[in-house]
Amino acid sequence: xxxxxxxxxxxxxxxxxxxxxxxxxxxxxxxxxxxxxxxxxxxxxxxxxxxxxxxxxxxxxxxxxxxxxxxxxxxxxxxxxxxxxxxxxxxxxxxxxxxxxxxxxxxxxxxxxxxxxxxxxxxxxxxxxxxxxxxxxxxxxxxxxxxxxxxxxxxxxxxxxxxxxxxxxxxxxxxxxxxxxxxxxxxxxxxxxxxxxx
Amino acid sequence: xxxxxxxxxxxxxxxxxxxxxxxxxxxxxxxxxxxxxxxxxxxxxxxxxxxxxxxxxxxxxxxxxxxxxxxxxxxxxxxxxxxxxxxxxxxxxxxxxxxxxxxxxxxxxxxxxxxxxxxxxxxxxxxxxxxxxxxxxxxxxxxxxxxxxxxxxxxxxxxxxxxxxxxxxxxxxxxxxxxxxx
Numbered sequence: 001x002x003x004x005x006x007x008x009x010x011x012x013x014x015x016x017x018x019x020x021x022x023x024x025x026x027x028x029x030x031x032x033x034x035x036x037x038x039x040x041x042x043x044x045x046x047x048x049x050x051x052x053x054x055x056x057x058x059x060x061x062x063x064x065x066x067x068x069x070x071x072x073x074x075x076x077x078x079x080x081x082x083x084x085x086x087x088x089x090x091x092x093x094x095x096x097x098x099x100x101x102x103x104x105x106x107x108x109x110x111x112x113x114x115x116x117x118x119x120x121x122x123x124x125x126x127x128x129x130x131x132x133x134x135x136x137x138x139x140x141x142x143x144x145x146x147x148x149x150x151x152x153x154x155x156x157x158x159x160x161x162x163x164x165x166x167x168x169x170x171x172x173x174x175x176x177x178x179x180x181x182x183x184x185x186x187x188x189x190x191x192x193x194x195x196x197x198x
Numbered sequence: 199x200x201x202x203x204x205x206x207x208x209x210x211x212x213x214x215x216x217x218x219x220x221x222x223x224x225x226x227x228x229x230x231x232x233x234x235x236x237x238x239x240x241x242x243x244x245x246x247x248x249x250x251x252x253x254x255x256x257x258x259x260x261x262x263x264x265x266x267x268x269x270x271x272x273x274x275x276x277x278x279x280x281x282x283x284x285x286x287x288x289x290x291x292x293x294x295x296x297x298x299x300x301x302x303x304x305x306x307x308x309x310x311x312x313x314x315x316x317x318x319x320x321x322x323x324x325x326x327x328x329x330x331x332x333x334x335x336x337x338x339x340x341x342x343x344x345x346x347x348x349x350x351x352x353x354x355x356x357x358x359x360x361x362x363x364x365x366x367x368x369x370x371x372x373x374x375x376x377x378x379x380x
Contacts, residue, residue: 030214055200122259150258162199169199169225173218176246180220185240
């Protein structure tokens with residue numbers, strides 16, 4: 001591997017409760033207590049709290065990631081509920097960030113969540129991205145995808161990008177300063193009538 | 199897809215393998231088909247290539263939209279051919295030289311039968327004849343790069359060139375639905 005994520009301060013141990021809770025992780029040689037502590041110390045930024053961002057948030061919360069940032073400026077609508085499994089009927093009309101944060105902290109109350117309920121733009125993107133270890137692009141539009149790609153590149157953060165269109169899905173991990181290309185290598189140009197539903 | 203995404207996040211944090219870094223996974227739920235392709239550094243990339251135009255954060259975040267040629271205009275242009283036209287022409291045995299101007303990783307995903315691969319970054323005009331006995335049809339992903347290539351050739355006096363409207367994506371949609379799309 002050409003590059004590793006620098007996660008500091010692994011000295012702090014796991015509590016008895018955590019040992020019990022993450023026992024299935026601790027018994028895996030690829031995770032173990034040290035890996036579990038890495039997860040606990042890690043900060044992951046999820047961009048978009050929709051069809052992709054919901055499962056990502058739920059799984060990372062359950063796995064014991066210490067801090068999640070959730071970016072979304074939309075509110076929960078009834079048509080979201082068929083696939084956006086982090087939202088529920090009682091949260092209709094609520095901000096998606098707040099709704100997802102509620103669901104994931106119900107799973108894991110130790111989790112720290114930063115809610116960013118504003119639109120990701122050039123003015124705030126790099127600053128937000130810099131605070132996290134891994135960036136997860138769960139967005140549904142091209143302007144955000146290019147912006148996130150560029151921010152991850154300049155901050156030298158790995159970017160885990162996925163998209164879904166009808167019955168087809170794509171997943172890519174971009175970390176050009178480590179290995180391979182970036183989103184712009186894959187999509188150097190785009191059409192104006194951008195189609196990128198989640 | 200969200201599940202696969204979370205797994206990659208955990209692997210990155212744990213440092214248990216960077217197999218997906220620089221790779222693209224394509225999943226087709228109906229066909230239950232997974233395929234993985236390499237996404238290399240493109241030397242021409244505006245961000246991470248050899249001569250980037252996005253050199254600092256102040257240049258970043260712009261969507262590289264190619265100005266669209268109105269679809270009506272495209273349909274009426276004799277040098278723009280539809281997937282339907284291309285299929286019929288090929289079936290009728292018309293002398294056609296099919297040129298794929300996409301990059302290598304795109305060529306690996308899907309290609310038209312009988313096509314030659316000449317990425318737009320490397321295409322050499324001396325390999326092409328201006329003879330009308332053969333029609334050169336350029337295609338790319340969605341028809342924009344092939345159109346630029348077409349204009350370039352036309353300026354050099356090639357009048358036997360065409361560009362496939364909507365690229366291989368339009369072909370996949372209209373003619374060959376089993377073809378992987380990206």
